[in-house]
Amino acid sequence: MSGSSVLYDAPGPKAQVRNWIYTIVGSLVVLGLIAFTLYRMNVTGQLKPEVWNIFNNAGVRANIRDGVLTTLKVFAVAGVLSLLLGLLLAVARLSEHKPVSWFATGFIELFRAIPLLITIYALWVLFLTYKDSLGTIGENAAFWALVIGLTVYNGCVQAEVIRAGINAVPRGQVEAAYALGLRKSQVMTMLLLPQAVRAMLPTMISQLVVTLKDTSLGYIITYSELLFAARTMANNIIVNGENPITAVVIVVGAIYIAMCLALSGLANWIERRGRRTPKGVAVAPAAEPIVEMSEIQQTLSRNTGNGTNNGV
Amino acid sequence: MNVLLDYLPEFREGFIGTVLLTLASGVLAMVLGVLIAGFRVSPVPPLRLFGTAWVTLFRNTPLTLLFLIVWFVIPPLFGLSISPWTKALLALGCYTSAFVCEAVRSGINTVPLGQAEAARSIGMTFSQTLRMIILPQATRTVLPPLSSIFIALTKNSAIAGAFSVAELFGVQKLLSDKGYAAGLIFVWVALGYLIITFAISGLFRLLERRMGVAR
Numbered sequence: 001m002s003g004s005s006v007l008y009d010a011p012g013p014k015a016q017v018r019n020w021i022y023t024i025v026g027s028l029v030v031l032g033l034i035a036f037t038l039y040r041m042n043v044t045g046q047l048k049p050e051v052w053n054i055f056n057n058a059g060v061r062a063n064i065r066d067g068v069l070t071t072l073k074v075f076a077v078a079g080v081l082s083l084l085l086g087l088l089l090a091v092a093r094l095s096e097h098k099p100v101s102w103f104a105t106g107f108i109e110l111f112r113a114i115p116l117l118i119t120i121y122a123l124w125v126l127f128l129t130y131k132d133s134l135g136t137i138g139e140n141a142a143f144w145a146l147v148i149g150l151t152v153y154n155g156c157v158q159a160e161v162i163r164a165g166i167n168a169v170p171r172g173q174v175e176a177a178y179a180l181g182l183r184k185s186q187v188m189t190m191l192l193l194p195q196a197v198r199a200m201l202p203t204m205i206s207q208l209v210v211t212l213k214d215t216s217l218g219y220i221i222t223y224s225e226l227l228f229a230a231r232t233m234a235n236n237i238i239v240n241g242e243n244p245i246t247a248v249v250i251v252v253g254a255i256y257i258a259m260c261l262a263l264s265g266l267a268n269w270i271e272r273r274g275r276r277t278p279k280g281v282a283v284a285p286a287a288e289p290i291v292e293m294s295e296i297q298q299t300l301s302r303n304t305g306n307g308t309n310n311g312v
Numbered sequence: 313m314n315v316l317l318d319y320l321p322e323f324r325e326g327f328i329g330t331v332l333l334t335l336a337s338g339v340l341a342m343v344l345g346v347l348i349a350g351f352r353v354s355p356v357p358p359l360r361l362f363g364t365a366w367v368t369l370f371r372n373t374p375l376t377l378l379f380l381i382v383w384f385v386i387p388p389l390f391g392l393s394i395s396p397w398t399k400a401l402l403a404l405g406c407y408t409s410a411f412v413c414e415a416v417r418s419g420i421n422t423v424p425l426g427q428a429e430a431a432r433s434i435g436m437t438f439s440q441t442l443r444m445i446i447l448p449q450a451t452r453t454v455l456p457p458l459s460s461i462f463i464a465l466t467k468n469s470a471i472a473g474a475f476s477v478a479e480l481f482g483v484q485k486l487l488s489d490k491g492y493a494a495g496l497i498f499v500w501v502a503l504g505y506l507i508i509t510f511a512i513s514g515l516f517r518l519l520e521r522r523m524g525v526a527r
Contacts, residue, residue: 011355019355026358040389113509114502115467117474118481125494209372216374220474227376246385253377260372 046246051239055251060233067229068255074143074215074225078150079208085151086158086204090196091188093163108156117217120149124221142223146215154211161203161284165196168281195281202274202286205267209260210288216256226252315492316500319483326473326483327504333400333479334466334508340405341465345412352417363413370410375468378403379475400472404465411461419454420446452523459516463509470505480504 011019041047054060092104111119124145131138169192177187197204218225224232230252234245267286274283316323351363370378382403387394394402423446431441473481484501488494 022354022356023358026356026362030358030362037389040391044389044391046389110502113463113467113506115470115481115505117470118484118498118501118505121481121484121488122494122498125488129494213372213374216376217471219376219380220471227374227380231380246389249377249381249385253373253381256374256377257369257372261368264372 041246045240045242048240051244051247054237054239054244054247060237063229063233064226064251064255067224067226067252070224070229071212071215071218071226074146074150074218074223075208075212078147078154078215079211081147081151082154082158082211083204085155086162087193089155089159090162090166091193093159094166096184104159108159111152112156112160116149116153116214117220119152120145120217120221123149142218142221145221146218146223146225149217150211150214154207154214157207157210158204161200161207162193162196165200165281165284166192168199169195170281198274198283199281200284202267202271203284203288205270206264206286206288209263209267212260212263213256226255315487315496319487322483322486323480323500323504325478326480326501327507329478329482330466330469330480330504331508333397333404333469333472333477334462337401337404337408337469338462338465340401341408341412341461344405344409346416348409348413349416349420352413353420367410367413370407371414373407375403375407375471378407379471383475396475396477400469400475400477404469404472407468408461408465411464412458415454415457415461416450418457419450422453423449448523452520455516455520455523459513462512462516466505466508466512 038047045051089104089108092100093108095101095104124141127134127137127141127145131141134141137144173191173195174187177191182190215225216227219227219231222228230248231245234243234248237244264286271283271286348363348366351359352367354360379400382399383396386392386399386402427445427449428441431445436444469479470481473479473483473485476482480501484497487497
């Protein structure tokens with residue numbers, strides 16, 4: 001809060017006293033909630049040193065490390081593939097050949113509307129059914145179902161993001177390029193895509209955070225990524241007569257949050273850097289692109305309008 | 313076609329289950345989200361901190377992990393016995409509330425400062441300013457992102473089916489286990505979701521048109 005909010009003026013003496021009372025009551029309530037949770041954890045024996053001692057075990061640590069590595073492997077493959085598919089779909093959707101454009105539009109609309117879990121599950125069942133005739137994919141059905149599902153869904157979202165970026169490039173640039181005698185493919189690869197990707201990079205990385213989070217859907221098709229590895233491990237260890245699932249979940253949750261925060265931190269950093277350079281198309285905010293197309297474009301034009309970034 | 317007709321009761325139950333779960337957790341997410349957004353813009357530091365922590369935690373945790381926590385960690389920890397449906401409601405509602413909060417907060421922030429200043433200068437009280445000047449304008453900017461959030465919520469509710477709550481994905485799972493062709497079930501289940509998401513986006517388009525005043 002920089003002091004100027006729509007909702008209230010700078011507080012007077014009465015309001016200051018009131019704010020102090022709210023501050024104290026609020027602190028007590030928040031601290032009370034934390035204390036109650038800790039108390040319950042203590043009563044149910046979750047704070048005993050034996051429970052947390054399991055993380056000193058080399059095997060447990062190796063399990064968690066393997067889980068993280070598997071998650072990152074899925075994320076890396078699906079992330080790269082979804083960016084490539086996104087580029088392809090965005091270009092196809094803007095194509096002047098109607099059938100190509102219609103196909104891309106239909107593909108994007110369809111797979112954006114279907115829950116990712118449904119796609120992944122259907123692929124998994126499909127791969128398991130035709131296991132023998134699929135070769136390498138058949139041996140690794142869960143991995144490929146997860147990767148292809150993530151690629152298709154996130155590729156569609158990335159395509160819409162890239163398209164918003166392409167549409168944000170001023171019309172005059174394209175006209176100038178055609179006047180210079182560049183071909184359609186040259187205009188796309190040399191002029192539109194580089195500017196679109198640069199402008200949309202923060203939003204694209206924010207969508208990668210979603211991809212990273214969604215790798216956890218592998219848990220449901222019993223693929224041994226971080227979450228599944230953690231659950232299996234918690235089920236196999238018994239401390240003080242029960243499974244240490246609370247401790248394991250806290251550690252795994254912290255790992256997920258750290259990974260996601262690192263990635264969205266990168267998105268914010270690129271957004272701030274983009275704001276500093278005074279040329280080209282305005283850089284979109286590092287928000288998750290769950291919004292409709294019109295929304296992204298509004299934000300882009302608002303950014304340009306505010307003079308934070310001078311459009312050419 | 314046969315799969316749909318033979319298992320019509322299951323499909324119907326799954327469809328209604330998805331609609332009900334989406335509706336209920338949508339309401340919970342709205343209530344929590346507006347409340348947390350209120351915390352985040354309030355002049356009280358601990359509440360702001362709580363709001364920020366809430367949003368950061370829920371936005372960066374995979375929903376599947378939240379489902380795991382609600383299923384296997386919360387009940388023994390607090391000695392509660394909750395029905396699976398309520399557990400799914402809690403997980404979906406809390407997760408979505410973080411996104412609702414951010415949409416509402418950015419909606420309030422898009423109202424120009426001068427509007428509220430003008431309202432105050434003509435003698436409006438705080439609640440009058442909020443009710444007559446800020447909220448009507450904020451609502452209009454909040455509607456499009458809210459529509460996307462509720463569509464995402466519908467899609468996320470599929471995870472509840474994997475944790476055996478009666479729901480459309482549950483139908484797909486059940487029939488796949490029985491050995492029906494994956495492609496055919498996929499088409500019908502996907503169609504069920506498409507109907508719900510189109511209904512939501514249609515509803516919001518209607519709302520936007522009714523509230524649409526040129527600024």
